[in-house]
Amino acid sequence: MEINNQSSGERKLQCNDVTRCFQLLESILDGDLGENGKEVLKEKLDKCQPCFEHFHLEQAIREVLKTKCTKQPVPTELADSIRQMIQESK
Amino acid sequence: MSEVQRRKYTQEERTAIFDGEFMPHIDSMYNFAFRLTFDEDDAKDLVQDTYMKAFRFINSFEQGTNAKAWLFRILKNSFINEYRKKSKQPAKVDYQEVETFYNSDDVDYQSTTDLRAESVKDMLGDEISNALNALAVDFRTVIILADLEGFTYEEMAKILDIPIGTVRSRLHRARNLLKDKLKGYAQSMGYNTDEEEE
Ligand SMILES: [Zn+2]
DSSP states (O other): OOOOSSOOTTSBSSOSOHHHHHHHHHHHHTTOSTTHHHHHHHHHHHHBHHHHHHHHHHHHHHHHHHHHSOOOOOOTTHHHHHHHHHHHHO | OOOOOOOOOOHHHHHHHIIIIIGGGHHHHHHHHHHHHOOHHHHHHHHHHHHHHHHHTGGGSOTTSOHHHHHHHHHHHHIIIIIHHHOSSOOOOOHHHHHHHHHOSSOOOOOOOOOOHHHHHTOOHHHHHHHHHTSOHHHHHHHIIIIISOOOHHHHHHHHTSOHHHHHHHHHHHHHHHHHHHHHHHHHTTOOOOSOOO
């Protein structure tokens, strides 16, 4: 999805219904609205500056959590020890 | 609890389900366990316990359904029932978080942070992880499930045994708390967090 970062000039600076809008944006980002969300999203992002900013912040948070959170390497013997416990319990 | 009476799996089927549907999730399971306990040995025990239970109750698992969600639910319940009690370090409770959490079911969407998307993107993995780990366990959990593991609201509701509306509001609160912590890092790094420069 291409979102033009520059053209904030035409957006209104006050959001009419922050609670409804932000909840909607967050549901869209969380994939809860499926395809239906996409049209609504475009409308909001084109016309409302607070929605635009909130969306990008929320998107960035999700992105860094997904990509940057340090992963803990799984101990190599864990899978084997589980299989062994299962064997012994049979 | 009324168990749905399914036909019992044969020995071969049990092994096939266990190896084919359960074991592939061991990475996610271990990371979830570690983020709950912050201890390698506890995380290992928790994952082992979970797999033992999964095997013992394998007949209540419907083959081909969401094994990962099923396993996560077992792990989360084991953590609450056993590990939370005997945890080596007493649970760090952030009273402000708990208070906000229990006092209302309505979520305040008005409270906007002045954190900027750009400064979030510039943060290091360690800063993100530390901020996440600093959250109270209930908030940490929903973020792990949603953002790190990609579960849907519906799956999270089942894993956590809470209504979908509660998933949504808890997740919203959790991310707001996370933003507050990230804002602290952003400020200490000298990123611009102000609304608008004149
Ligand atoms: Zn708006």
